[in-house]
Amino acid sequence: MNTGSNEPAEAVDPVAGVKGVKPEQPLGSRAPEFIQARRALHLSWQVGVFVVGLAVVVAGIIMLPLPGPGWLVIFGGMAIWATEFVWAQLVLRWTKRKVTEAAQRALDPKVRRRNIILTTVGLVIIAVLVGVYVWKFGITMPWKIKE
Known part of the structure; x- marks a missing residue:
């Protein structure tokens, strides 16, 4: 920013983040509202998401020594878990940050x-x-x- 300029400083919205950068989604469940409103339904929804994510992650682990896109399937299972569980969202954010840093280093x-x-x-x-x-x-x- 030029200190001699009469232009106002560009404001950055703390919720939206830096201009041009996509803000991170809030942590938490992404289940539909009618499911979140009923505790028993939400708990069964979480169990279902966990079981489906677990099946995908196990399939990815099996694909590691066998032919197939093992790591891609594992991250797909983590993405399924991340629709419902905060710990999986945090793991995926960390992984995305590390992959972005590695890509930037590789472009050096x-x-x-x-x-x-x-x-x-x-x-x-x-x-x-x-x-x-x-x-x-x-x-x-x-x-x-x-x-």
Whole structure:
């Protein structure tokens, strides 16, 4: 801000946050009002959300060693839990912050240059190892292997 300027300082709404930045949603249940109004219905709603989220998280954990998008499914289960539970909302906010920080670090020119160099060196090492293997053992197609 220019101190010699006659322009008023731009006000920032504490609820909306910084201009151009999407404010975070308030913590708490996102169940419909008619469900939140009835304690027994809300409790059964929370149990249902927990069971569905648990099933998705378990499926993601199973996918970690098996083919499939394990981490993506786990975060999907956390998002299901976050519709109802504050602890899951806090975990997702923390995760989103960390992923954003990592993405910003990865866009740094020095880090990008280092990553490109490391990838190139790794590919050269793999190419040399494959070349040595082919030179020593040759290439035999799987359907021509004699038992």
